[in-house]
Amino acid sequence: MPLSIDASCPCGSAEPYGECCAPLHHGTVAKTVEALMRSRYCAFVLGLENHLRRTWHPDTCPTDMGLSADTHWKRLEVLDHGQPEGQKDGEETGWVHFRATFQEHGRWQRLEEVSRFTRLGDRWVYMDGTPQLSALKPGRNEACPCASGRKLKRCCAR
Template identity: 50%
Template structure:
Protein backbone atom coordinates (compact mmCIF):
# COMPACT_ATOMS: atom_id res chain seq x y z
CA UNK A 1 0.00 0.00 0.00
CA UNK A 2 1.34 3.44 -0.89
CA UNK A 3 0.88 6.62 1.11
CA UNK A 4 0.92 10.25 0.08
CA UNK A 5 4.54 10.44 1.31
CA UNK A 6 5.68 7.58 -0.94
CA UNK A 7 7.65 8.47 -4.05
CA UNK A 8 5.52 8.20 -7.21
CA UNK A 9 8.30 6.23 -8.95
CA UNK A 10 7.28 3.11 -7.04
CA UNK A 11 10.52 2.58 -5.13
CA UNK A 12 8.63 2.27 -1.83
CA UNK A 13 10.77 5.03 -0.34
CA UNK A 14 9.49 8.38 0.90
CA UNK A 15 9.58 11.08 -1.79
CA UNK A 16 12.17 13.12 0.17
CA UNK A 17 14.58 10.16 0.34
CA UNK A 18 14.05 9.19 -3.30
CA UNK A 19 13.24 11.44 -6.27
CA UNK A 20 12.51 14.51 -4.15
CA UNK A 21 16.21 15.10 -3.54
CA UNK A 22 16.82 15.28 -7.31
CA UNK A 23 13.86 17.64 -7.70
CA UNK A 24 15.64 19.89 -5.17
CA UNK A 25 18.97 19.99 -6.98
CA UNK A 26 20.99 16.87 -6.15
CA UNK A 27 22.26 15.33 -9.43
CA UNK A 28 20.73 11.95 -10.28
CA UNK A 29 23.59 9.40 -10.20
CA UNK A 30 22.36 7.21 -13.07
CA UNK A 31 20.09 7.41 -16.11
CA UNK A 32 17.59 5.17 -14.29
CA UNK A 33 17.51 7.52 -11.28
CA UNK A 34 16.92 10.47 -13.62
CA UNK A 35 14.16 8.55 -15.43
CA UNK A 36 12.46 7.76 -12.12
CA UNK A 37 12.74 11.39 -11.00
CA UNK A 38 11.30 12.62 -14.30
CA UNK A 39 8.37 10.20 -14.01
CA UNK A 40 7.77 11.48 -10.47
CA UNK A 41 7.99 15.07 -11.74
CA UNK A 42 5.33 14.29 -14.37
CA UNK A 43 3.14 12.72 -11.66
CA UNK A 44 3.62 15.74 -9.39
CA UNK A 45 3.35 18.41 -12.10
CA UNK A 46 6.92 19.71 -11.68
CA UNK A 47 7.34 21.28 -15.14
CA UNK A 48 10.41 23.34 -14.18
CA UNK A 49 12.32 20.21 -13.18
CA UNK A 50 11.28 18.39 -16.35
CA UNK A 51 12.52 21.23 -18.56
CA UNK A 52 15.74 21.62 -16.55
CA UNK A 53 16.55 17.88 -16.87
CA UNK A 54 15.97 17.88 -20.67
CA UNK A 55 18.85 18.21 -23.18
CA UNK A 56 18.80 21.74 -24.68
CA UNK A 57 18.58 20.55 -28.31
CA UNK A 58 15.39 18.52 -27.75
CA UNK A 59 13.77 20.50 -24.91
CA UNK A 60 10.36 22.01 -25.68
CA UNK A 61 9.83 25.69 -24.93
CA UNK A 62 7.19 24.82 -22.34
CA UNK A 63 4.92 22.07 -21.06
CA UNK A 64 1.13 22.30 -20.70
CA UNK A 65 -0.08 23.51 -17.30
CA UNK A 66 -3.37 21.63 -17.44
CA UNK A 67 -2.31 18.07 -18.31
CA UNK A 68 -5.22 15.72 -17.44
CA UNK A 69 -2.93 12.67 -17.23
CA UNK A 70 -2.76 10.86 -13.90
CA UNK A 71 0.40 8.73 -13.79
CA UNK A 72 -0.22 5.62 -11.68
CA UNK A 73 2.62 3.13 -12.20
CA UNK A 74 6.20 3.00 -13.43
CA UNK A 75 7.95 -0.20 -14.48
CA UNK A 76 11.64 -0.17 -15.44
CA UNK A 77 12.03 -2.93 -18.03
CA UNK A 78 15.72 -2.48 -18.86
CA UNK A 79 18.51 0.04 -18.39
CA UNK A 80 22.08 0.47 -19.54
CA UNK A 81 24.90 2.92 -18.95
CA UNK A 82 28.19 3.23 -20.84
CA UNK A 83 30.40 6.20 -20.03
CA UNK A 84 28.44 9.40 -20.55
CA UNK A 85 25.44 7.81 -22.31
CA UNK A 86 22.63 5.65 -21.08
CA UNK A 87 19.27 4.17 -21.98
CA UNK A 88 16.20 3.24 -19.97
CA UNK A 89 13.31 1.16 -21.29
CA UNK A 90 10.22 1.77 -19.18
CA UNK A 91 6.46 1.40 -19.15
CA UNK A 92 4.35 4.06 -17.47
CA UNK A 93 0.67 3.35 -16.85
CA UNK A 94 -1.65 6.34 -16.83
CA UNK A 95 -5.25 7.35 -16.58
CA UNK A 96 -7.06 10.18 -18.34
CA UNK A 97 -10.57 10.43 -16.99
CA UNK A 98 -11.98 6.90 -17.23
CA UNK A 99 -9.53 5.85 -19.96
CA UNK A 100 -6.36 3.90 -19.21
CA UNK A 101 -3.17 3.69 -21.22
CA UNK A 102 0.47 2.63 -21.13
CA UNK A 103 3.42 4.57 -22.46
CA UNK A 104 6.29 2.28 -23.45
CA UNK A 105 9.51 4.12 -24.23
CA UNK A 106 13.21 3.55 -24.77
CA UNK A 107 14.76 6.79 -23.54
CA UNK A 108 18.25 8.08 -24.25
CA UNK A 109 20.27 10.01 -21.68
CA UNK A 110 23.57 11.87 -21.73
CA UNK A 111 25.82 13.17 -18.96
CA UNK A 112 26.64 16.88 -19.35
CA UNK A 113 28.91 18.65 -16.87
CA UNK A 114 28.38 15.85 -14.34
CA UNK A 115 24.56 15.80 -14.64
CA UNK A 116 22.39 13.34 -16.54
CA UNK A 117 19.87 14.83 -18.98
CA UNK A 118 17.05 13.28 -20.98
CA UNK A 119 17.81 13.47 -24.72
CA UNK A 120 14.87 11.75 -26.43
CA UNK A 121 12.96 8.52 -26.67
CA UNK A 122 11.09 6.11 -28.88
CA UNK A 123 7.57 6.20 -27.38
CA UNK A 124 4.66 3.91 -28.06
CA UNK A 125 1.25 4.42 -26.46
CA UNK A 126 -1.32 1.66 -26.05
CA UNK A 127 -4.83 1.98 -24.70
CA UNK A 128 -5.68 -0.41 -21.87
CA UNK A 129 -9.17 -1.78 -21.26
CA UNK A 130 -9.05 -3.23 -17.75
CA UNK A 131 -12.12 -5.17 -16.67
CA UNK A 132 -13.60 -4.89 -13.21
CA UNK A 133 -12.34 -8.38 -12.32
CA UNK A 134 -8.91 -7.96 -13.94
CA UNK A 135 -5.87 -7.00 -11.88
CA UNK A 136 -5.82 -3.24 -11.39
CA UNK A 137 -3.44 -1.49 -13.83
CA UNK A 138 -1.93 0.50 -10.94
CA UNK A 139 -0.07 -2.65 -9.82
CA UNK A 140 -1.71 -2.96 -6.39
CA UNK A 141 -2.47 -6.65 -6.95
CA UNK A 142 -6.17 -6.05 -6.22
CA UNK A 143 -9.01 -6.59 -8.65
CA UNK A 144 -9.81 -3.46 -10.60
CA UNK A 145 -13.26 -3.05 -9.05
CA UNK A 146 -11.70 -3.03 -5.55
CA UNK A 147 -9.09 -0.46 -6.52
CA UNK A 148 -8.90 2.08 -9.37
CA UNK A 149 -11.27 0.61 -11.99
CA UNK A 150 -14.80 1.59 -11.04
CA UNK A 151 -18.02 2.16 -12.92
Protein backbone atom coordinates in the same frame (compact mmCIF):
# COMPACT_ATOMS: atom_id res chain seq x y z
CA MET B 1 0.55 18.52 -5.87
CA PRO B 2 2.47 18.40 -2.58
CA LEU B 3 3.63 15.03 -1.31
CA SER B 4 4.83 14.17 2.18
CA ILE B 5 8.49 13.22 2.37
CA ASP B 6 7.38 10.10 4.30
CA ALA B 7 4.97 8.94 1.57
CA SER B 8 6.00 6.15 -0.81
CA CYS B 9 7.75 7.62 -3.81
CA PRO B 10 5.51 7.61 -6.90
CA CYS B 11 8.40 6.23 -8.98
CA GLY B 12 7.78 2.77 -7.51
CA SER B 13 11.18 2.39 -5.84
CA ALA B 14 9.59 1.39 -2.48
CA GLU B 15 11.62 4.18 -0.85
CA PRO B 16 10.09 7.20 0.90
CA TYR B 17 9.75 10.21 -1.42
CA GLY B 18 12.08 12.23 0.84
CA GLU B 19 14.91 9.72 0.33
CA CYS B 20 14.25 8.95 -3.32
CA CYS B 21 13.12 11.58 -5.84
CA ALA B 22 12.62 14.63 -3.57
CA PRO B 23 16.36 15.44 -3.32
CA LEU B 24 16.62 15.36 -7.14
CA HIS B 25 13.55 17.58 -7.41
CA HIS B 26 15.37 20.08 -5.19
CA GLY B 27 18.56 20.14 -7.27
CA THR B 28 20.67 17.14 -6.24
CA VAL B 29 22.38 15.67 -9.31
CA ALA B 30 21.25 12.13 -10.26
CA LYS B 31 24.08 9.62 -10.08
CA THR B 32 22.53 7.24 -12.63
CA VAL B 33 20.28 7.44 -15.67
CA GLU B 34 17.74 5.23 -13.88
CA ALA B 35 17.58 7.62 -10.91
CA LEU B 36 17.10 10.56 -13.26
CA MET B 37 14.38 8.78 -15.23
CA ARG B 38 12.54 7.84 -12.02
CA SER B 39 12.71 11.45 -10.82
CA ARG B 40 11.34 12.64 -14.18
CA TYR B 41 8.41 10.19 -13.99
CA CYS B 42 7.75 11.41 -10.45
CA ALA B 43 7.88 15.02 -11.71
CA PHE B 44 5.16 14.19 -14.25
CA VAL B 45 3.07 12.67 -11.43
CA LEU B 46 3.53 15.77 -9.25
CA GLY B 47 3.41 18.38 -12.05
CA LEU B 48 6.97 19.64 -11.43
CA GLU B 49 7.65 21.42 -14.71
CA ASN B 50 10.85 23.08 -13.44
CA HIS B 51 12.45 19.70 -12.75
CA LEU B 52 11.45 18.41 -16.18
CA ARG B 53 12.98 21.46 -17.90
CA ARG B 54 16.16 21.31 -15.79
CA THR B 55 16.69 17.63 -16.68
CA TRP B 56 15.86 17.89 -20.40
CA HIS B 57 18.65 18.61 -22.88
CA PRO B 58 18.17 22.19 -24.18
CA ASP B 59 18.45 21.02 -27.80
CA THR B 60 15.43 18.72 -27.50
CA CYS B 61 13.33 20.33 -24.72
CA PRO B 62 9.82 21.19 -25.96
CA THR B 63 8.05 24.46 -25.23
CA ASP B 64 5.04 22.61 -23.81
CA MET B 65 5.79 19.89 -21.25
CA GLY B 66 2.45 18.20 -21.85
CA LEU B 67 1.45 18.35 -18.20
CA SER B 68 -2.31 18.00 -17.80
CA ALA B 69 -4.61 17.78 -14.81
CA ASP B 70 -6.52 15.16 -16.84
CA THR B 71 -3.54 12.76 -16.86
CA HIS B 72 -3.18 10.57 -13.78
CA TRP B 73 0.09 8.61 -13.75
CA LYS B 74 -0.42 5.33 -11.90
CA ARG B 75 2.57 3.04 -12.29
CA LEU B 76 6.18 2.98 -13.44
CA GLU B 77 8.06 -0.18 -14.39
CA VAL B 78 11.76 0.10 -15.22
CA LEU B 79 12.39 -2.82 -17.56
CA ASP B 80 16.11 -2.29 -18.27
CA HIS B 81 18.80 0.38 -18.24
CA GLY B 82 22.44 0.79 -19.08
CA GLN B 83 25.04 2.27 -21.35
CA PRO B 84 25.83 1.41 -24.97
CA GLU B 85 27.93 -1.71 -25.42
CA GLY B 86 31.63 -1.04 -25.04
CA GLN B 87 31.10 2.18 -23.11
CA LYS B 88 32.54 2.31 -19.61
CA ASP B 89 31.06 3.85 -16.48
CA GLY B 90 31.57 7.59 -16.39
CA GLU B 91 31.20 8.02 -20.15
CA GLU B 92 28.67 10.20 -21.86
CA THR B 93 25.46 8.31 -22.74
CA GLY B 94 22.94 5.94 -21.21
CA TRP B 95 19.42 4.59 -21.71
CA VAL B 96 16.38 3.41 -19.76
CA HIS B 97 13.62 1.15 -21.06
CA PHE B 98 10.44 1.76 -19.06
CA ARG B 99 6.69 1.33 -19.10
CA ALA B 100 4.35 3.89 -17.51
CA THR B 101 0.65 3.30 -16.98
CA PHE B 102 -1.74 6.22 -16.77
CA GLN B 103 -5.39 7.17 -16.95
CA GLU B 104 -6.58 10.10 -19.04
CA HIS B 105 -10.20 11.13 -19.53
CA GLY B 106 -11.28 7.81 -17.99
CA ARG B 107 -9.22 5.74 -20.46
CA TRP B 108 -6.28 3.58 -19.41
CA GLN B 109 -3.12 3.79 -21.49
CA ARG B 110 0.43 2.56 -21.35
CA LEU B 111 3.51 4.42 -22.55
CA GLU B 112 6.56 2.29 -23.26
CA GLU B 113 9.79 4.01 -24.19
CA VAL B 114 13.51 3.55 -24.50
CA SER B 115 14.83 6.91 -23.32
CA ARG B 116 18.28 8.20 -24.20
CA PHE B 117 20.33 10.27 -21.77
CA THR B 118 23.57 12.16 -22.10
CA ARG B 119 25.90 14.08 -19.84
CA LEU B 120 25.71 17.85 -19.88
CA GLY B 121 28.60 19.04 -17.75
CA ASP B 122 28.46 16.97 -14.56
CA ARG B 123 24.82 15.90 -14.79
CA TRP B 124 22.64 13.49 -16.74
CA VAL B 125 19.90 14.95 -18.95
CA TYR B 126 17.14 13.40 -21.03
CA MET B 127 17.75 13.62 -24.80
CA ASP B 128 14.86 11.80 -26.45
CA GLY B 129 13.09 8.48 -26.67
CA THR B 130 11.19 6.09 -28.87
CA PRO B 131 7.70 6.06 -27.30
CA GLN B 132 4.97 3.53 -28.02
CA LEU B 133 1.48 4.25 -26.71
CA SER B 134 -1.13 1.54 -26.30
CA ALA B 135 -4.66 1.49 -24.94
CA LEU B 136 -5.55 -0.78 -22.04
CA LYS B 137 -9.07 -2.12 -21.53
CA PRO B 138 -9.16 -3.66 -18.07
CA GLY B 139 -12.42 -5.20 -16.89
CA ARG B 140 -13.93 -4.17 -13.56
CA ASN B 141 -13.11 -7.57 -12.04
CA GLU B 142 -9.55 -7.66 -13.37
CA ALA B 143 -6.47 -6.57 -11.44
CA CYS B 144 -6.13 -2.78 -11.39
CA PRO B 145 -3.47 -1.53 -13.83
CA CYS B 146 -1.96 0.58 -11.04
CA ALA B 147 -0.56 -2.67 -9.52
CA SER B 148 -2.26 -2.20 -6.15
CA GLY B 149 -3.19 -5.88 -6.10
CA ARG B 150 -6.90 -5.03 -5.88
CA LYS B 151 -9.58 -5.44 -8.52
CA LEU B 152 -10.14 -2.38 -10.69
CA LYS B 153 -13.67 -1.86 -9.32
CA ARG B 154 -12.26 -1.65 -5.76
CA CYS B 155 -9.34 0.59 -6.68
CA CYS B 156 -8.96 3.22 -9.40
CA ALA B 157 -12.48 2.78 -10.80
CA ARG B 158 -14.01 4.15 -7.59
